[in-house]
Amino acid sequence: MSGIQPQPGIMDIDLYVGGTSTVEGVKDVTKLSSNENPLGCSDVVKDAHAKTGLNLHRYPSTEHEELRAAIGEVHGLDPARIICGVGSDEVLQFITHAYAGVGDEIVYPQHGFSMYPILANMVGATPVVAVERERVVDVDAILAACTEKTKIVFVANPANPTGTMIGGNDMARLADGLPEGCILVHDGAYTEYVQGFDGGAGLVEARSNVVMTRTFSKIYGLGGLRVGWGYASQEIIDVLNRVRQPFNLSPIQTALAEAAVRDQEWVTKCRAENARLRSWLAEALMEIGVPSDTSCTNFILARFADQAEAEACDDYLKSQGLIVRRVTGYGLPNCLRITVGDEPSCRRVAHAIGQFKGGAR
Numbered sequence: 509m510s511g512i513q514p515q516p517g518i519m520d521i522d523l524y525v526g527g528t529s530t531v532e533g534v535k536d537v538t539k540l541s542s543n544e545n546p547l548g549c550s551d552v553v554k555d556a557h558a559k560t561g562l563n564l565h566r567y568p569s570t571e572h573e574e575l576r577a578a579i580g581e582v583h584g585l586d587p588a589r590i591i592c593g594v595g596s597d598e599v600l601q602f603i604t605h606a607y608a609g610v611g612d613e614i615v616y617p618q619h620g621f622s623m624y625p626i627l628a629n630m631v632g633a634t635p636v637v638a639v640e641r642e643r644v645v646d647v648d649a650i651l652a653a654c655t656e657k658t659k660i661v662f663v664a665n666p667a668n669p670t671g672t673m674i675g676g677n678d679m680a681r682l683a684d685g686l687p688e689g690c691i692l693v694h695d696g697a698y699t700e701y702v703q704g705f706d707g708g709a710g711l712v713e714a715r716s717n718v719v720m721t722r723t724f725s726k727i728y729g730l731g732g733l734r735v736g737w738g739y740a741s742q743e744i745i746d747v748l749n750r751v752r753q754p755f756n757l758s759p760i761q762t763a764l765a766e767a768a769v770r771d772q773e774w775v776t777k778c779r780a781e782n783a784r785l786r787s788w789l790a791e792a793l794m795e796i797g798v799p800s801d802t803s804c805t806n807f808i809l810a811r812f813a814d815q816a817e818a819e820a821c822d823d824y825l826k827s828q829g830l831i832v833r834r835v836t837g838y839g840l841p842n843c844l845r846i847t848v849g850d851e852p853s854c855r856r857v858a859h860a861i862g863q864f865k866g867g868a869r
């Protein structure tokens with residue numbers, strides 16, 4: 509060959525595996541594998557979409573000022589310290605790109621989001637895993653895993669795929685205990701599912717080493733739109749803006765995200781509906797011998813006896829047109845992650861798991 513070689517770490521990346529949405533030979537499929545909002549997005553966003561008579565021959569603004577102003581207004585944050593990205597995944601990438609490289613370490617919890625090792629390898633940094641305690645983030649284990657080479661710690665709170673959450677005091681203790689020059693990324697993809705939770709915004713205000721990330725993909729029902737944002741000190745935001753492509757978001761993305769964030773009524777409604785169906789589903793599964801931890805998100809991590817039972821149940825669900833998520837890659841081979849769907853979907857998946865437990869294969 510020509511001696512063309514990718515940068516260190518690139519070939520160590522295991523490609524991200526998304527939730528599937530089809531089953532061969534099954535027509536009526538219910539997708540509960542990607543933590544999408546079963547109610548979709550709000551009518552306000554649909555109207556905004558229909559009305560976008562946008563000038564698509566013009567380049568968009570590079571600053572996203574209107575979207576940042578709206579986010580700042582709604583959440584009581586300083587718009588100058590907000591950065592917007594193509595999903596919060598892109599914001600996580602800005603942080604990794606700007607602050608870690610070859611020879612550095614990036615620490616994340618044992619069952620942490622699968623983008624974290626991908627991002628570490630993308631910049632040639634070493635991914636380091638800190639054990640969890642019973643599927644809950646263990647702050648002491650993270651602190652013990654940190655060295656002077658650690659540049660970034662990623663923690664999703666609430667976490668995916670466990671659905672569990674740690675308290676604000678623990679997060680603050682983590683931020684305070686990190687080595688000099690290390691950033692704590694508080695990944696808040698599921699913040700809105702926890703009533704009254706600020707997603708780590710208070711931590712960002714009080715400490716210069718914390719970055720909060722948020723997304724429109726989950727409770728806002730806009731996974732396809734691809735918009736997320738981050739909040740941090742002015743110093744960090746100024747750095748992140750240097751690695752951001754100037755035209756990373758189209759005017760359609762920013763306009764619809766702005767309409768979405770201004771409609772908090774929709775968020776409130778979806779949070780309540782999710783909480784109601786989540787309790788129902790968790791209890792229904794518990795009754796048929798499938799326990800789960802208390803979830804703070806829009807999914808349930810259902811635990812089975814072992815990997816064989818989890819896989820057999822997944823196969824049975826597929827045969828019934830129900831797609832849930834295997835999480836063996838997250839070190840949870842005996843579990844299946846089930847998104848809280850609408851009421852018929854919840855009933856359908858609980859019924860099918862009941863049939864499976866009762867001997868149907």
Ligand SMILES: *Cc1c(COP(=O)(O)O)cnc(C)c1O
Pocket residue numbers: 594595596597598621664667668695697722723724725726731734735736
């Ligand atoms: C879904 C998710 C994200 C981000 O998704 P985007 O669509 O890129 O905003 C980030 N972190 C966690 C833990 C998630 O589950």
